[in-house]
Amino acid sequence: MGDMHDDRDRCVRAVQSKDARFDGWFFTAVVTTGIYCRPSCPGVPPKPENMRFYPTAAAAQQAGFRACKRCRPDASPASPRWNERADLVARAMRLIADGVVDRDGVSGLAARLGYSTRQIERQLMAELGAGPLALARAQRAQTARILIETTGLPMSDVAHAAGFGSVRAFNDTVREVFALAPSELRKRAARGHPATTPGALSLRLPFRAPLCPDNLFGHLAATAVPGVEEWRGGAYRRTLRLPRGHGVAALRPEHDHIGCVLTLTDLRDLSTAIARCRQLLDLDADPVAVDDLLRRDPVLAPLVNKDPGRRVPRTVDADEFAVRAVLGQQVSTAAARTHAGRLAAVYGQAVTDTGGGLTRLFPDAATLAGLDPDGLALPRARRDALVSLVAALAAGDVDLGAGNDWECARARLARLAGIGPWTVETIAMRALGDPDAFVPGDLGVRLAARELGLPSTPGALSRHSAAWRPWRAYAVQHLWATGDHPINRLPDEEQRKAGRPAGRSVR
Structure with a gap:
């Protein structure tokens, strides 16, 4: 557009x-x-x-x-442009959403992107009519509104948590942006549904309709790392490592929004936690644009018509996902979960989860860089790949963070021992968020292609897929969904299929 x-x-x-x-x-x-x-x-x-x-x-x-x-x-949902593009402005917007300006200032944003502050300010002003400080301020105002409306926190605590330097700046900004004083905003919201769990923030995450929850939540639940992720009571829950602390997110598909309950050790992480949950569920996608283009292929059209609005299940932590992608090379979903669960149990920081059964944060790259490779029950090649990956992530030689350059990240990953095209593209699709990432050599993709009468060799399928650009990651979701695998179904449907009592319906 x-x-x-x-x-x-x-x-x-x-x-x-x-x-x-x-x-x-x-x-x-x-x-x-x-x-x-x-x-x-x-x-x-x-x-x-x-x-x-x-x-x-x-x-x-x-x-x-x-x-x-x-x-x-x-x-409202954020512009899909920042998902679709990999240029400087898009990378800056991803970093601002992740809270970098509030934590490190405009100079910190510039340092991450490798440009001068003047260049970044000029480019953002030219395209967006606002510089990085104004964009971060708008985000602070929205964070403040959520805290005002969903908690009973004193306003001075809200101001601090939302990232304002003073209560006066908080009051002035809220009045200017919403034309209401903070106390008036809270009064209006009191007629709604404030959070009922002490210490938990309950909010609604908007998305553009349609949204197909089946593969999105099915994939996350079927690949859940024990202790780090779980499906409980109709919601996907997981622990979050955040810049100032940690937290637990519970995400539930509802009719016109995603219900989100966040429990955070430091409320200043709220806007970052929201941004990462939105990224995880691909909530800023433009499903109409994606589906319209994929429908032009007569083979994909019936799949899109059956389940419009498929999203790409992504991640809240790109380094974590890269480690899990290496652990998942050439093994089943269940085996990959087991390996990842062992790493989390031994090296992950313990956390308390009063609302469920989560026990660990997934260990970060710096922690994993110090592990003893001989203690890993993995084949030699995969062990070497894991060791080289965590060393590169810990040293900063590979940057998978919010402001990364997709092609640079791909090139650096490809140079590591034991990391081939499947792993690189899987990381690009689910950790970097590239909507055009494609895995023509993936077994599930090849089986689906053969079943549908598409070319099934990686080279021929890649050539055919040119017509699906720039949305090939979404085409992959439709191809995977042709298989009979738990990743394609909501967990409650899985339980019904197995004859076990299901949790609360999410439909």
Whole structure:
């Protein structure tokens, strides 16, 4: 969709038809009221001559507009552009979402990206109408709103947790962005459904419809590392390693949102935890664009029509996923889980989970770099691959973090001993988030291709897949889903199939 906010006629049509597909692609400001909205705002559409369009909520705020109280534009899904692109602006946006500016300032953002602060500010202003500080401030305002509305924390604690330098800056920003004082926001929300579990934050994660939860939650549950992840009571739960502490996330598919309950040891990690949960479930994807393109292939069309809105199950921790991808080379899902569970049990930090059965954080690369390779019950080649990977991650020779360059990360991974194209592309798909990552040599992909009458040799399938670009990672999900494997079904459906009592329905 390119720079949608520059296509005025298209934006006006989207607003007039209240098209939710465009939420997060652009924001509509109304000069007569001084507010900005998402395209799908249920209010009466303003006259076209009174509309102004901005690419981000931050740009609309910087231009002096306040968030609409009715449609809450600050809480819409983020633009899919940052998922689809690998250029400087996209990498900067991923890092800002992960909280880098709040933790390390604009200079820290620039250092991660290898550019000067001036270059980054100029590029973000040119494309987004807001610099890194304004973008981070808009995110702080949204974090503050969540804490105000879902907790009973004193406002001074909310200000600190949301990343504001002072209570005054917090008060001024909340008033300016939402046109309400923090206490008034809390009063309005009290009519809703505040969190009931002490210490837990309960929120709704929006997405663009449609969303197919089957393979998304099925994959995460079927590959869950014991102690680190679990499926319990209709929700996928896992531990999170965060910049200032750790936490537990419980994610439940609902009709029009993902229910999310977060328990954090440091509330300043809230916006980072939300960003990582959104990334895990691929919630900022544009399923209509993906499905429309894949439907053009007559072989894929029936698969897409049967289950529109498939997402790519991703990760909350790219280094963790890379380690697990190496452990999973040429073995079953169950064997990979067992190996990963052993690593977590021996090297993972112990955590307390009052809401379930989680016991460990998955160990980080620095910890794993100190392990004794002879203690690993793995074949020699895979053991060597794991040792070289964790050493490279710990030394910073391979960067899989939020602001990484996809092609550079691929090249550096490929240079490591024992890491071949399957592992590199699996990491690119699920850890880096490249929507075009493709695994033509994967056994499940080849079996599906043969079954569907597609070319089944890796070279021929790669050539055929050119028509699926830039969404080949989503095509892989459809191909995998043709097989009869637990990764393709919600765990409660798995239990019903096996004749065991199911948990709460998530449909």
